[in-house]
Amino acid sequence: MTVATGARRAASPALERYEAVIGIEVHCQPKTASKLFCRCRADYDGAPPNSLVCPVCLGLPGVLPVLNRRAVEHVLRVGLAIGATIPAVTRWDRKNYFYPDLPKGYQISQYQIPLAADGRLVVETSEGPLTVRIRRAHLEEDTAKLVHADLDGRAVSLVDFNRSGAPLMEIVTEPDIRTAEGARRYAEELQLLLRTIGASDADMERGQLRVEANVSVRPRGSTELGTRIEIKNMNSFRSVERAIAHEIERQVAALEAGEPLRQETRGWDENRGLTYVMRVKESEDDYRYFPEPDLPPLRIDPAWLEAIRTELPELPAARRARYRDVLGLPPADAAVIVGDLEATALFETLLAAGSPPKAAANWVTGEYLRHRKGGSVPAERLAPARLGPELARLIALVEAGRLTLANAKAILAAHLEGGEAVETLAAGYERIDDAAAIERIVDEVLAANPAAVADVRSGKDQAVRFLVGQVMKATRGQANAARAEAAIRSRLGQADGAQGPTGPAAADQGPTDPAAADPGAEPSP
Amino acid sequence: MSGIRPAPSGADEELTRLGVGELGALLRRGEVTATQVALAHLERAERQNRALNAWLHLDREAALTAAGEADRRLAEARRSGSEALAACHPLLGIPVGLKDLVSVRGGPCTAGSRILAGYRAPYDAHITERLRAVGAVILGKTNMDEFAMGSSTEHSAYGPTANPWALDRVPGGSSGGSAAAVAAYHVPAAIGTDTGGSIRQPASLCGIVGLKPTYGRVSRYGIVAFASSLDQIGPFGRSVADAAVLLHAVAGRDERDSTSAPVSVPDELLALPDDGGAADWLRGRRLALPREYFVPGMEPGVEARVREAVAALEAAGAVIEEVSLPHTEYGLASYYIVAPAEASANLARYDGVRFGPRLGDGRDYVADYKRTRGEGFGAEVKRRIMLGTYALSAGYYDAYYLKAQKVRTLIKADFDRVFAAGFEAIVAPTSPTVAFPLGAKLADPVAMYLSDACTLPVNMAGLPGLSVPCGLSEGLPVGLQLIGPPWSELTLLRLGRAYEAITADAPWRRLEPSDLAALDDPATPTPAERLALARAAAAATA
Amino acid sequence: MAALSRADVEHVAHLARLGLSEDELSRLETELNHILEQYAVLARLDTDVIPPTAQTIELENILRDDEPGPSLPVTDVLANAADVADDFIVVPAILAAPDATGR
Structure with missing residues (x-):
């Protein structure tokens, strides 16, 4: 807390001397009806706890995975959309670690051969277009959800396996991003891409799109990478930008103060507007990856890929x-x-x-x-x-x-x-364009508004607008406003033309309407 | 235990001596009911299990329900006529045992481990469904080495199983309970699993037939996994034909196992040739005899019986040629990297969260995991988890796991070469030894691992392997192993049938397991007591 | 190949989440080293150009259609769990993120 406020105060002048290096890791839920390796429904959001669970996604003894074709095709769709290389053959790997949200004690994932590699996404930023290289996109299974609770005074975690085994696509960029805005824009553009190609609903609020950032800073001009810090718990695009901006300031302040940075995972606290330590990495994780023996390899036939490419919007x-x-x-x-x-x-x-x-x-x-x-x-x-x-x-x-x-x-x-x-x-x-009809109404309006007529005659041009308004009112807006004005001027012996900035169009178009700025909005008669 | 339970004599007890084919004939003719057959076997199993410890659970109620259902189906088929009767699967109404790692909905499934004590499977394994569908009567679940890791069934958390041929000896393992139950006439057929020899080796040591099918032949769905790329499910029977019938019932593609092959299961499995036909079939068949399988440490009596069996096959018209499988000697080391590595991941799910007992004070999940697993797993399982974890860990993957997978390629290529040269099968010993005394190899894991030296290369290559009895050495059974190319189960079983036919008159074929009578004697120590005695004796000499 | 030290054995036991007694650790140190000695035979084989075999079955592209099926009743999901509350499975409070470092 004190570090963060200190950083904010000290940062501004120092910030200019540093450059941030940012990579983004996105997990998104491919849009499928069933889970990745079993037939439980995948729409876990809002379902009663543990209601979408079977022996497979509960990791009971004896169960085996069977791969969902649609989930694979969604990743291929993404791969094609980002211009990635799709391998001819891929396979599945086990990522081993123990955690109560991981029922089998390993996650079926892809390690050596991702479904898509070396793609790119170009995003528009306030500083111009930014090309973000995408290192890989792969498919894996999601974990269960842990809810922290107090059970009769006992601090516990509650496990809901509804999300366990849902498909998850991991999309990892190269560290090509330099600003918090660029990171937000990348995440927004990726969401748009995922939605456009139908690969995912990518709703951040519903956990279908989770964004994590790796952030380091280095003195401008340096080519070495600084200590990499991972940020999690950013639950909106706004918080992605805020969290990264904060983290850049924090790191710069620490370096300026001569404090070493540790490789760690930090969480974003939206309410307090700062990041906090979640886990310090004292040594590298050892996931003991090895090929998943329960799933045969996947050969991505060129015809299969072509069929998917053809269907891309x-x-x-x-x-x-x-x-x-x-x-x-x-x-x-x-x-x-x-x-x-x-x-x-x-x-x-x-x-x-x-x-x-x-x-x-x-x-x-x-x-x-x-x-x-x-x-x-x-x-x-x-x-x-x-x-x-x-x-x-x-x-x-x-x-x-x-x-x-x-x-x-x-x-x-x-x-x-x-x-x-x-x-x-x-x-x-229907618009009233008929000259005789308009003149009849104009006459009635002029007769009913002698004061305004007098004003016009004495040179108060804005009184014309009032009279046009009365014509429009009398016709429930149907009168051709331009013709009504012409008729008024002609009756009162005025020449056409001196309309100024508030011409007849103003009667048609509200001042707050963005379309008003575009001359193409109103067809010329 | 209160006094002697009289061994029932007469017709019902005699039913237990019959095989699947004979029982099936009686059932279809209506001369006995499936309920009678089930009761006869149940009573024998219940009576003798104290001394044999082949069964971890006998489910009398479920068995009699299934038998009653079989009786209804048989009665209906009889009413419908001979075609309907002929359409009944030969296993209809036949009692079978399942190794206790096969999930049966609502029933226990311990895999021989304390860590699964109290667990009730909420679903049926694929093979359980298949057995129910054909009307087999599941009598109960059989003892096994914990998580199928072992070659003696001594690594069961629920005490060892005895060998019916010598109650102070092991039945082999890990499917020792199933093998002993079949050998002791508790069931005519049973299911085992084989990851490195766990069907063939106990079949050999108990003097029965055991088949490890081609990897992918039988669905693994619902079978507690040991090493996923090696595990296969297969049958035990007292005859080749009985094993074939059980294979037929459980084999075939299952969409819930992605490694289950879409290969058709031949109906000829149900109609293996009779003695004359089998011997005729044998003539001119080319069989390979691999010189590396007569390993150092092989007992002379075992080698003698195997060579006699080979000679008998040759005399009956088979063409036998010696071949080399040069990478055999690397099988053991590579297997004991691959299998523990896969097991270390497969056994990560036993964490006390979703099932099984949970130990610890509930304050720190990592501490609770360690206690649950440290106390829930037995010594052999922990040894293999440690080995496998180490072989996969950062910095050692290439030297151990990857190296072993490359050696696996070489082992498989050895077999491929032999079959490409036109051999229909390989003949070899199943186990280098006969049944060894309880406790003899417990102190030396490597000595125990050598029990599978002749069987585990077959798992590494994913091939089918059949073990058939081929005589006795020092009064204990010896097994002959027949190994074929993928999907050649029918050929192997025909070959096994032919060997049965040409040795039908051998005196050893008429011998029953020597210690059957002692199973009915209440003074007979339990296998656990025998093991404790053996350990005490070993400690005294040491 | 290098022998396993006592510290290595403890590290592996932690990676595998096995709580082992001092006796067990000592025995495993001896046994594992004995077994690893048997592995030395593999080093004699030159396998540089040999591809690894992870699976023996020659299957590819075993996929299923994306059709949902039934799940278990909640009572079956919870039936085997040691600690349950309000249709959830209860575990000790998890404060730390997953850790696979083995330290």
Whole structure:
């Protein structure tokens, strides 16, 4: 505690003289229905304790493992997605150690020949693109869960074997990362990749994605590696960044103070904002790896690999590039859409239905995300397969000039609230473009608002906006605002043009709408 | 014990002298019931187990339930006609014993160890399911060296088993309980496991037939593991045909064992040739005699019986040629690295957390682990865990474990060469000695390990091996080992059947184990008492 | 090959989580060294170019479909455990992370 606060105070000037070297180890749960080596269900999250357990995952005498094909294919998918080398033949190894969460006293894992090796992932950081080399990705079985408890005054640990034997993919980078932000960005990008290819739901809160970091610091310019410290218990992307930033400061402060660093494992305490010692490594672990005799080797036939490759969807990096370079989306919009699988699915549905990319992107990044984050819309109404066709219809009506943007948004809100079809809702919102109809309404408005008319005549141009607003109000927003304004000016003997920064578009677009910044949002009449 | 339990005489006791085929014929004809057969065997086993200690658990209730079910199935088949009767598996209604490392749902499974005291398996092993499916009557669980580590059954935490041929001698091991039970007519057939000779060597020492199938032939699912790449499950019987029938019932692919091979199990196992046909089949068969198997330390009487058996096969028309298996001498050392290494991992699960007794004060899990394991395992098991852990540990892996796996390649290649040269089988001794006295080798682990010198190379190569009785030396049984290429069990059994046929008239075939009568004598010491006496005598001379 | 010292025997016993008495440690030191002497025979063989054999059966790609099946009833999962509470298996409080260093 005192070290940490001291470090924080002393660090800032010294930090500049050091460079951090960071490697990330991610464990994620491949998306399978059953466990890795037995047929118990793998959706252990929230299940009653010890309810998803069989002799195999309980490690009873006499049991044997049988490998889940889908779990293997998920790792192959990841390997292909990161451009890794896939071995022609791989096998399984036993990693031996004793711990109450490890029922057999060994973990079936991969040691010598991982399913994927030498891949890479490029991530965007505030300092530009960062290429992170991925040393290996392999498959292993998960351990049971230990819960610490007090049992009638006795400190105990409770073991729940539901997670025991669930598949686990370990993805280890080279120490290529130099900043806490880079580490967070790598973890985020990896999560996106895993979700995009369907290999894992990779939900950190549910333990499907666990991030550990190896952090060392060294004086800038040095090529030697400092004492490596492992950080665990980082339960969100934010805590990954905070924990590593803190750890870099702590290590630098220690070195500046002449204190030696020990090779150790530290835990991140989110509440206190510091890392604490979990385990000091006095000597190297001796896991006594040897080939698992209960499982035959796995030959990865080129045809098998090719079939998996063919089924891979477009990967996030390629998708961002396409949205940016081919569809002409601003990079920020492309990143927002690609970073969100549901948004991507909706966007692709809109494109497939013929919506113009920029308009579609505006609707997705604006209204769609706003409604989704608002949390009041039932999830099924936001499902891309259901919402897509409706939203595409809505965009088409706007594009055809039959709906104002404001009314289109109101229709979307009504559709999401009540579920009524866009077509039906739009019937009451057709835009009034007809000159005679608009002039009739303008006349009524002018007659009812003599004070404003006088203001306009005396040169107070903002009174025009008031009158346009009254026209819109009278038509429940259906009037073509530009034509209404033109009619008002013409009736009051004013020339068109002097509209200033608050032109007619302001009536259509709320000031907080990000789409307002994009001229592509409103079709020109 | 209160007084003498009279040895029942008459028809029911005589049933125990019959083999699987004969009992099956009586059952199908309805001349006896499976319940009668089960009771006859149960009563003999219960009565004699004090003096033999072949059984760790006899489950009378479960056996009689299974026998009653077999009787219903037999009655129904009889009503349905001869085809339905013929479709019944020959094991229907036949009592069998299981080595106490085979999981039987709801029953004990100690693997001969204190560390599994009180454990009840919540599931059936694959072979248990198969035996239930064919209607075999499981009488109980047999004694064994702890975790199948040993060659004498003296390493059982539940006391040693005696050899029915000489109650002061070992039955061999580790499947000594099964072998002794079959030899003493407690069951016509039993299941054992063989990691380095644990079926063949006790079969040899007890004068019965024992088969170690090809690795992958019988599913290991539900069998307590010793060394996963070497363990195989196999049958004991008093005749080759009986062993073949039991193999047929338990062999075949099981999707729960990834090393269980998708190789079909021939139905010919149920119809081995009769004496005439078997002898005819033998003519012209090429058999190899490996010179390295007549090892130093082999007893002259054993070598004599084996060479006589080879001569008999040759006289009956087999073509015998001497061959070399040059890496045989490296078998022992490499085996005693590979097997303990695998065992050190397989036995890590015995930690007192999920099953078995837990020792310690509950304050520190590492301390509790050490006490649970230190007191739960016997000396031989701890020795092998230590050896295996050391062989895999950092800095020694290459020198020991990896080296042993490379030598394993050479041992396997030796066998491959012989079979590639057209030999159908290798004939060799099973054990270099006859049954040795209780306690004789307990003080010297290496001497005990040498008991398996002729059998463990077969496990290292994953091959099938059959041991058949081939006479007596100093009044004790000698075994002839027949080794074949992968999946050649049928050939080995035909060969064994042929050897039975050509020696059918040999005087030794008519001899029963010499100490059977003493098993019914309440004054007979228990095997544990005999071992204690032997140890006391050894201590006095030392 | 190098002989095992008493400290080596203690180290291996710790790696294997075997609590051994002083007598057992002494006896094992003698026995293990005797057995290791028998292993010396292997050093005579040149195995540099020989591939290791880990399994004798020539099987590959034994995989199962990802189809869930039944688990055991909770009572069966807990039935053999020495210490149980609220459908959990109870062990001494675990404060330290796993350690496989043998020290």
